Amino acid sequence: MSQPQAAHPPLSGAQLVIGTIAVSLAVFMNVLDTSIANVSIPSISGDLGVSSDQGTWVITSFAVANAISVPLTGWLTDRIGQVRLFMASIVLFVISSWMCGLAPTLPFLLASRVIQGAVAGPMIPLSQTLLLASYPRAKAPMALSMWAMTTLIAPVAGPILGGWISDNISWPWIFYVNIPVGTVAALATWAIFRHRDSIVKKAPIDMVGLALLVTWVGSLQVMLDKGKDLDWFSSTTIVVLALVAVIAFAFFVVWELTADHPVVDLSLFSLRNFTGGTVALSVGYGLYFGNLVLLPLWLQTDIGYTATDAGLVMAPVGLFAILLSPVTGKILPRTDPRYIATASFLIFALIFWMRSLYTTGVDTWSLTLPTLIQGIGMAGFFIPLVSITLSGLPGHRIPAASGLSNFVRIMCGGIGTSIFQTAWDHRSIFHHAQLTEQANAFNPTFDQSMRQMQAAGFTEPQAHGLFNNMVTQQAAQLGVNDLFYVSAGIFVALIALIWITRPERAGGGDAGAAASAAH
Structure with a gap:
């Protein structure tokens, strides 16, 4: 980060190995949580009694809170110190993971995920800073390649681990797995890095810029997430959110370009x-x-x-x-x-x-x-x-x-x-309407299909219901194909x-x- 740093010699021997493992574990836990919930959305949604569309808030709430906290990392590091901030991030991440696992309702889970995403923000840039300071300059590429390996393995391990846990245990354990990993990472980090903190200084923060940032990012994300449920701009709520996002963004841009200490x-x-x-x-x-x-x-x-x-x-x-x-x-x-x-x-x-x-x-x-x-x-x-x-x-x-x-x-x-959730829904509806247009007595193929189903013992309503199920599946397939093509x-x-x-x-x-x- 940009803060002045106390001069610390590179680590060596066991300290370097333990320090690298500690930082890598923290990064692994952080990045894992961006993808571990992806395959578990249907399980979480079903258990909490909400739709899959609402369940995707579990992913987006984490992403938005994370996005807002990343630009604050430099200011927080100046005020707290890089090691203390990194430690606080890990500990709070573990606590918020425990809260996610305990969540009895979707709002409680989303609130816990917002906290989790916010405290995760400083972890990625600080892990790089700590790792680079631990290695001799000549070996910096080695340090970064090891760090990159962690960030590549975690998104892959996330869906597999999340899927296996959802199928064989229960979805809260996709969050509980962070507790032992985070505890080990925190203890090892404190043992190795506690005497290697950066110099702390008082740094002003752009409160107006921060408030505008939270306003436009939050409004935009809620608008995107709720748009499909509320039928987009036919809803007053969506129109208001869109206006708030656009106005706050415009003020944010003007303010940040003229502020003495812009947050961005x-x-x-x-x-x-x-x-x-x-x-x-x-x-x-x-x-x-x-x-x-x-x-x-x-x-x-x-x-x-x-x-x-x-x-x-x-x-x-x-x-x-x-x-x-x-x-x-x-x-x-x-x-x-x-x-x-x-x-x-x-x-x-x-x-x-x-x-x-x-x-x-x-x-x-x-x-x-x-x-x-x-x-x-x-x-x-x-x-x-x-x-x-x-x-x-x-x-x-x-x-x-x-x-x-x-x-x-x-x-x-x-x-x-x-956007992908909403677009898939819209394209599926579009294709469903197109395919259903073919379902009439004047279409010989459709008429023949109905006769075959009824000959097989289906009643006319059952045959139409089966046809509709096939159309729904095919429409979803065509919708997803459209998004891949685009x-x-x-x-x-x-x-x-x-x-x-x-x-x-x-x-x-x-x-x-x-x-x-x-x-």
């Missing part, structure tokens, strides 16, 4: 590399995360997969991601990062196009192959784009740029989830943003700083 440094968007890199990374992440939620939900609600099986379909993404990430780190300093990012986006476009061809009779191999290939794209997704985003920035602006880029990315992840097209279009940037060839220090912001 928006002037960074005047830089070509930062804007191109951040928008490409954030929109790409929103598409990836939206699909990460959509795919297991579709498999469970329409294809008849269990939560465990849906999780296992998502698992192969980690194989190539983990194997190829160190390779990306090695070739990046010698290559134009735009080539790697372009290749990554083309791979994402390919796998979404492959998924757009799915039918209701899709087999396991057809589901698994694109996920396996996606791992290759993942390995070239984060680090090249972050190096482009931070390219050419002076050292003192990198922490602010990293915080803002992470903020936009996390927000896009939350927004992507909401996602492929957007990934191709985003390549243009990569090529409006002009990244400078980074040296070791800049590359290390850039990579340290990648997640």
Whole structure:
């Protein structure tokens, strides 16, 4: 982060090993919680007596609270100290996880997830700071590759672990698993890092900017989440939320560009590399995360997969991601990062196009192959784009740029989830209406199908009910195919943003700083 730091020598021996494990465990727990609930939404929704649409708030509430707290990390670090803030984040994360598991109602669960997301915000940037300070400068790439491995394994382990727990134990345990992991991470962190804290200083905070940030982000997310239930702009509530979000955002932009100590440094968007890199990374992440939620939900609600099986379909993404990430780190300093990012986006476009061809009779191999290939794209997704985003920035602006880029990315992840839910619903309704138009006595195919069903012993109402069920499943299939196809097209279009940037060839220090912001 940007705070002045007391000079501490690198760690060595057992202390370095324990310190690395402690920080990695905290990151693993944090990142795991962004995806562990994805495949468990149907279980949570059913148990709490709410719809799957309402259940997705479990994901979006965490994402939004997390997005709001990330820009505050620098200010909090100055006031509290990086080790004390990191420790507080872990302890509060464990407590809020326990509260999530105990939740008797959806509002209680959502409140606990908001707390969990808020305290998780500082953990990612501080884990990078602590890890980089623990290793000699020459070994910084090794430290960051180990850190990157953790962030790649966790999203893969999340759906599998979440699915298995939901099927075999009960959904509260997807949150209870954080308690032992967090406790070990907190104890080990305190043992190794307690004498390595940063210098604390009084730093002013932009309260007006913070209030406007919370207002527009909160209003926007609630609008996106409730829009489908309230029939969008035919609802006064949605109209009011949209107006509040737009007005608060407008005031936020003006205020932050003129404030002495802005909570978010928006002037960074005047830089070509930062804007191109951040928008490409954030929109790409929103598409990836939206699909990460959509795919297991579709498999469970329409294809008849269990939560465990849906999780296992998502698992192969980690194989190539983990194997190829160190390779990306090695070739990046010698290559134009735009080539790697372009290749990554083309791979994402390919796998979404492959998924757009799915039918209701899709087999396991057809589901698994694109996920396996996606791992290759993942390995070239984060680090090249972050190096482009931070390219050419002076050292003192990198922490602010990293915080803002992470903020936009996390927000896009939350927004992507909401948009994909709503769009899938709308496209399914559209296709259902189109398919139902064919259900009339003048259509010989439909008429023949009805006669065959009645000959098999079905009454006329039963035959029509069975036909409607088939149409509903097919409409949901066509709806999800539409979203996969559009996602492929957007990934191709985003390549243009990569090529409006002009990244400078980074040296070791800049590359290390850039990579340290990648997640």
